[in-house]
Amino acid sequence: MSNPYLPFRAAIIEVRRETAVDFTYRLEADMQVAGGQFVEVSIPGVGEAPISVSDFGDGWIEMTIRRVGRLTNVIHHLRPGNSLFIRGTYGRGFPLERYAGKDLIIAAGGTGLAPVKSLLNRYGGNPGEVKSLTLLAGFKTPADILFRDEIERWRRQHRVEITVDRDDAGGWPGRVGLITGLIAREPISQPENTVVIVVGPPAMMKFSTLEFIKRGIKQENIWVSFERKMCCGIGKCGHCKIDGAYVCLEGPVLNYTTAGRLMD
Template sequence: MNNPYLPRPQRILSVTQQTAIDWTFRLESDMAPGFGQFLELSLPGLGEAPISISDFGPGWLDLTIRSVGRVTRGVFVLRPGDVVYARGPYGRGFDPKQYCGKNLLMVTGGTGLAPVKSLIRHFLAHRDDLKAFALILGFKSPADVLFAAEIEEWRRGADVILTVDRGDEQWRGQTGLVTQHIDQYAFHDGPTEAIVVGPPPMMKFSTLGLLQRGVSAEAITVSFERKMSCGLGKCGHCKIDETYVCLEGPVFNYAKARLLLD
């Protein structure tokens, strides 16, 4: 029998620096993840950490990692050719079929862009599946912007609002919180679905803004960036009431997610 707790070695193919503390590691992997799933990344002697899969393709997957703890700091000293260990993928992700034939608005804050990056790329490659496609991407400052070159490419197939909380002398783009841009967004005719991913306060006020603009709770999807541990629904670390986030999430319909209170 296979041991579900046993990680497998994954060789690092490339390392791309996004910001001073956010790097993307491309791993050689035969995993077949879904959009918005996560895996458990580990290093011997240091421990294990849940990481969202930011992109994937045949024989590879990307992890966009922020250096914030013992495991992630250990990963940041590795280079192409080195090996990390991983198990998964885990969790319930996004179902692209849910959005077909509709207008789709994605609202992300900071590293919340990483879990939906693969879904963005999917819909840009299948643009006819959507009526309208818009992205409101928020970051604290220009230095915190993830996937900057790719965002410019996304403008060819989507309406993109890239905003920072505070600009600098070189910044020529939008400023202000994502909620300000939700208030000003010109919604298209027809059914609209929204995806919101980011820090809890950003998600709270973004979903409230969408509700005030007439998007129903059932048409909003969120992803909980909540700390998981086993990923298998056994340890209870991520449990809220009777819901195991690692099994039933991290992607939830907002009609249920708004009831999951710590």
């Protein structure tokens, strides 16, 4: 029996700067991944943390990592040729079969855009899998916008609306305001045929899902992705437990019929 806690060494192939504190790392990794799953990333003697897989392909995965603590501070000094240690993948991803033939709306707040990046790329390359796709993304300021090059490509493939909470420096040509404002104005002609994914900070997810419900979206047609301190990844340590649910096993992607009672 293999050791589920045993990581493997993954070489860094590419590093791309997204913002002052967010970097995307492409690593050499031959592993089975579903969009929405996460891995445990570690550096011996420094620490370990759960990180969402933002994209993946044949022989590689990508993770967009924000510098927020001891481990991520060290990671942000690494360059191609260096390595990270990875174990996983863990958790449940997005149920693509539930989105087939539907109008799909993805609402992402801040770094919540990372876990859905692979979906946007997938449906961009396979547009017939969903009836339509709309991305609503919100960031604190224009300087916090992730995946700028990808956003321009997604605009050519999908309907994309971007908003920022504030424009301190001035000069931002787009919308200013919370993402809930985008949701309130979003044209939803067939709510019964619309499915929704919401990913972001807890408050953003709470009020965004409530806004979609106001717009007539059924709770069973809404999915969210939780970010928790998922230490073990296999439901043993209990750090990610909310009530009776282990987010690392039942999530991180959860249908709102379950997630609605777990939001804390």
